[in-house]
Amino acid sequence: MNHLQTALLLILLLGTLTQPNMGRNSIECCTEYVRNRIRLTLLKSFYETPSDCPKKAVVFLTARKHICADPSMKWVRKAKVHIKKLQQKQ
Known part of the structure; x- marks a missing residue:
């Protein structure tokens, strides 16, 4: 049972690495960057x-x-420029 709990905790931790972190006053901060484009x-x-x-x-x-x-x-x-252009077309 201990191995199952450890594995589940590891999966949850890995899923949050590149997600924005909600801090005080709902300010979103990042702790890690995505590695791939x-x-x-x-x-x-x-x-x-x-x-x-x-x-x-x-x-x-x-x-x-x-x-x-x-x-x-x-x-x-480049992605920011691309998104801004798409938003201007709408």
């Missing part, structure tokens, strides 16, 4: 984490989840 077709919108978060991040929203990304990465900057 995300296809542009999956991205619906984005927002940047507040300045009082310890780690600066861009949070991309897909149909199913929020994904934290490193704002200094070239693909992240």
